[in-house]
Amino acid sequence: MDTFAQIFGNDQYPPSVDWRQINTENFQLIYPSAFEDRAQKMASDLELLRLRVSQTLGKKPRKISIVLQNQTVESNGNVQLAPRRSEFYTTPPQQSDFQDWLNNLAIHELRHVVQFDKLTGYLRAPFFEQLALAIYGVTLPAWFFEGDAVLTETKLSNAGRGRLPSWEMPFRTNLLYGKKYGYQKDYLGSLRDVTPGFYELGYFMTLQLESEHDPAIIDSLMSRMAKLPIRPYNFSNSLKKFTGYTTRQWHEKTREALAQKWKEQLAELTPIDYTEFPNRQSSRPESWLLPQALPDGRLIALHQSVYNVPAIVILDSVSRQQTVVKTGRQTEPNFAYAAGKIVWDELRRHGRYGKRTYNVINLYDLNTQSYKQLTHRSRYFSPALRPDGRQLAAVAVEEDNTVSLVLLDSQTGRLVSRFPSPKNIMLQTPAFDESGSRVIATAISQQGAAIVELDIPTAAYRFLLEWQSQQIERPIYTDGKVVFKAHYHGIDNLYELNAETGTVTQLTHARYGAFNPSFDQASGHIWFNNYQVDGYRISHVKPENSQASHFKPPTRLENTLPHNDTVQIETRPSTPYSGLKKLINFHSLSVDNGNFENIGQINPGIYWLSDDLLNTAQIRLGYIYDGDIRSSEYLASVNYQRFFPKFSLEYRNRGQVSAARVNFPGGDQQVIGLRWRENAATVRMNVPLVFYRLNHVFTTGLSAATSYTRRYDLSEPQFRDRFIDRIDFPMHYQFYFNHNVRQSLLDLAPRWGQHLSITYRHFPFDGRIAGEHLALRTAFYFPGIWRNHSLLARFNYQQGNGNYRMVNDIPMVSGYDQLRPVPVDNTLLVSYRFPIAYPDWAVGPLAYIKRFKGGFFADFQNVRSGNDLSPRTFGFEFRSDMNLLRYYLPNFDIGVKLVYANEAGTSKRVFATYGIAYSY
Known part of the structure; x- marks a missing residue:
């Protein structure tokens, strides 16, 4: 769950969604009509959980709107202010803890609601929600508000991520391996090492705070901070007051306590250091997931690396690696092999409406080396091939969270059979037996995790392992038994279940964690992932050779809280939710326009912001003072984004300045400054589209805009006869098409990419004004000499006449504003960029530098056949990726460009330009 998710996103839901709402005393639930039954249950659950999550902070949160988002196949959630709402992504994941997904999600996200109101609850709509969000984000470090939420989800359930050895494993492995990183590296992350992450x-x-002090210390910390929110270093100051430690010192204390605890835990066990495969190939994190044996003895695995995008690869006995196919985004890493075929699932999104996503099944035939997308607009997860390769099984989760196992034809993707889950328990990662007549899967409910088996001929389910307080993952069949991953002894390992006797045998004794078993019938080996400090390696074990320990698995403990299915569900009135009636929702006064995606588009002023709860409409009322021309500007804008095209309407009343040249008798000339005001109204239509195919991303779209401008209050009336007092509906069109391959973590740019944009402007409705302008912008990305290097070539062309004759609408050469002005017809901009170092340097509390990078560039202007092809400017740039003031977001890219002007007559032949950019 991620509170950063979509705070700055602006995707929409499809207009076909039929929204309804339930209003309780403390919640407004907004949900699609297909989710009616679960929404009624959620309304009861939320009222109960509200009291529990707020108890330790002594603050009952005020009413909040919660959108139950069932249009996506991703599993996430967020809480935000400006506007005040929470979003629950309702589709359960294929890898989770051992409880009902929505129960865990509700506890976690409601804790964030309490945190917001504890710290800034007195700042409310219609004027101060953005201020409250800013205080929350600036005052509380991300590790604290997410750590507190994870602690709450763990305390208020019998599951939660705090109980998962797999979740703590990267941090535990680092400390046991002797890698004790500093506070900022552990918190803000690294591009060269595995770090725990701020959750x-x-x-x-x-x-550690609650253990060494009283659980009430969290309340004390936030109460003190809320009394004086503008106190410098408010959190660190308060932490030191109550504990005597600074944030950095508290991190060191926690780290040392955990290292001692985990060393003692490991001493009580007898870990085995298994042979690892393949050999270490780089100094950076690298993993080979889900290893499976091929008939010829080679292994197939899903390769993940910071250097490369994920790919399914084949490994031979000497660690040579052959890439089979590069994959796209997945909700969880997975693939399966059988009979010369590979299947895996991938995420897709609706071309226009980003809030609707799908999970599709892909197939690759090793014999024909051909790829096929089997399903489209589906919600299928974790496919597994039948041994003969003719059919596959997958988990289907519908929009109302109805869960089934489905059989699909592996040639056509056609649905063959559907087997509804018993009592609609969640199913995960199915696998076939050797005969192909039975399927095994993990089952998840509020009672815990279990293992279930489907007998396909009879369509009957049975439990092979009853409910456990365990994170049970990826059960498989092995010679009449079942092998699965669990953590009965405190570390993730593989266990073998004898379904007839109910006896469980521990098969592996991995030092850090063992995962993802697969059975090789030919050799009798069980291949598995053996976690190491730099990623997942491959090991194997034979059950008869393992140091086995047999035991009866413990029965499920009684919940300290009632099961969700025992909560009294009150059927509440449900009414249609009309988005049209809720479009106007003013929530904040702001000093910016709410556009955080591009620093160049932030226009300081005073704005009143309105955003509806479904990302359909944004309204901005604003005032700006332009100090350069000493003039005020007033604006009002509306964006409406429900339909296939996006529409926007904007009105501005603003001052303008210019100059006119006056000819006097005798040939004298004088330049006179002009001032006026104008009313300008602009309407735009935009259709943005996004498509995915494997590791390729395609974006395309078109837009059209027109405006009407009326000018008045000319400062020099003698120029009225030459003054254009209105501009009637000039037209502006744009078409763009972009194709990029997916980037790895260390790539500075896509290895391959092609961008094209064409714009055209003219005056078809105003006979008093003439002119047209055509602009072509292109960009081509190529791989560099070494990995993660990038070569970019951009060719841009423009042609204008009339009133557009002097307009520049293409990228200019570097340092253009410091060169002598000349008309620009085209530019060719070539740059080569490369990483230099990954220092992970903490410059006190000011900056944490993750990467230094450099580049060379050569910029050409007005390239023509026969002309001198020397660049107009060229030079070198040096940049760095960093976090500032210990904030997790945004990520900053700051640097300097040293420019050499390759022409005579410039005031400076060498000069520097500086740049800053950021991303979320």
């Missing part, structure tokens, strides 16, 4: 770090630092 895991935050959980343990918050848990």
Whole structure:
């Protein structure tokens, strides 16, 4: 669950969704009509959970709107202000803890609601929600508010991520391996090493607070901060007051306590260091997931690396690696092999409406080396091939969270059979037996995790392993028994279940964690992932050779809280939710326009912001003072994004300045400054589209815009006869098409990419004004000499006449504003960029530098056949990726470009330009 998710996103839901709402005393639930039954249950659950999650902070949150988002196949959630709402992504994941997904999600996200109101609850709509969000984000470090939420989800259930050894494993492995990183590296992450991340770090630092002090310390911290929210270094100051430690010191204390605890835990076990495969190939994190044996003895696995995008690869006995196919985004890493075929699922999104996503099944035939997307607009997960390769099984989760196992034809993707899950329990990662007549899967409910088996001929389910307080993953058949991953002894390992006797045998004794078993019938080996400090390696074990320990698995403990299915469900009135009636929702006064995606588009002023709860409409009322011309500007804008095209309407009343040249008798000339005001109204239509295919991303779209401008209050009336007092509906069109391959973590740009944009402007409705302008912008990305290097070539062309004769609408050469002005017909901009170092340097509390990078560039202007092809400017740039002031977001890219002007007559032949960019 991610509170950063979509705070700055602006995707829409399809207009076909029929929205309804339930209003309780403390919640407004907004949900699609297909989710009616579960929404009624959620309304009861939320009222109960609200009291529990707020108890330790002494603050009952005020009413909030919750959108139950069932249009996506991803599993996530967020809480935000400006506007005040929470979004629950209702589709359960294929890898989770051992409880009902929505129960866990509700506890976690409601804790964030309590945190918001505890710290800034007195700042409310219609004027101060953005201010409250800013105080929350600036005051609380991300590790604290997420760590507190994970701690709450763990305390208020019998599951939660705090109980999962797999979740703490990267941090535990680092410390046991002797890699004790500093506070900023553990918190803000690294591009060269595995670090715990702020969720895991935050959980343990918050848990340490409650363990050494009283659980009420969280309330004390936030109460003190809320009394004086503008106190410098408010959190660190308060933490030191109550504990005597700074944030950095508390991290060190927590780290040392955990290292001692995990060393003692490991001493009580007898870990085995298994042979690892393949050999270490780089100094960066690298993993080979889900290893499976091929008939010829080679292994097939899903390769993940910071250097490369994920790919399914084949490994031979000497660690040579052959890439089979590069994959696209997945909700969880998975693939399956049988009979010369590979299947895996991938995420897709609706071309226009980003809130609707799908999970499709792909197939690759090793014999014909051909790829096929089997399903389209589907919601299928974790496919597994039948041994003969003719059919596959997958988990289907419908929009109302109805769960089934389905059989699909592996040639056509056609649905063959559907087997509804018993009592609609969640199913995960199915696998066939050797005969292809039975399927095994993990089952998840509020009672815990279990293993179930489907007998296909009779369509009957049975439990092979009853409910456990365990994270049970990827059960498989092995010679009449079942092997699965669990953590009965505190570390993730593989266990073997004898379904007849109910006896469980521990098969592996991995030092850090064992996962993803697969059975090789020919050799009798069980291949598995053996976690190491730099990623997942491959190991194997034979059941008869393992140091086995037999035991009866413990029965499921009684919940300290009632099961969700025992909560009294009150059927509440459900009414249609009309988005049209809720379009106007003013929530904040702001000093910016709410556009955080591009620093160049932030226009300081005073704005009143309105955003509806479904990302359909945005309204902005604003005032700006332009100090350069000493003039005020007033604006009002509306964006409406429900339909296939997006529409926007904007009105501005603003001052303008220009100059006119006056000819006097005798040939004298004088330049006179002109000032006026104008009313300008602009309407735009935009159709943005996004498509995916494997590791390729395609974006395309078109837009059209027109405006009407009326000018008045000319400062020099003698120029009225030459003054254009209105501009009637000039037209502006744009078409663009972009194709990029997916980037790895260390790539500075796509290895391959092609971008094309064409714009055209003219005056078809105003006979008093003439002119047209055509602009072509292109960009081509190529791989560099070494990995993660990038070569970019951009050719741009423009042609204008009339009133557009002097307009520049293409990228200019570097340092253009410091060169002598000349008309620009085209530019060719070539740059080569490369990483230099990954220092992970903490410059005190000011900056944490993750990467240095450099580049060379040569910029050409007005390239023509026969002309001198020397660049107009060229030079070198040096940049760095960093976090500032210990904030997790945004990520900053700051640098300097040294430009050499390759022409005579410039005031400076060498000069520097500086740049800053950021991303979320």
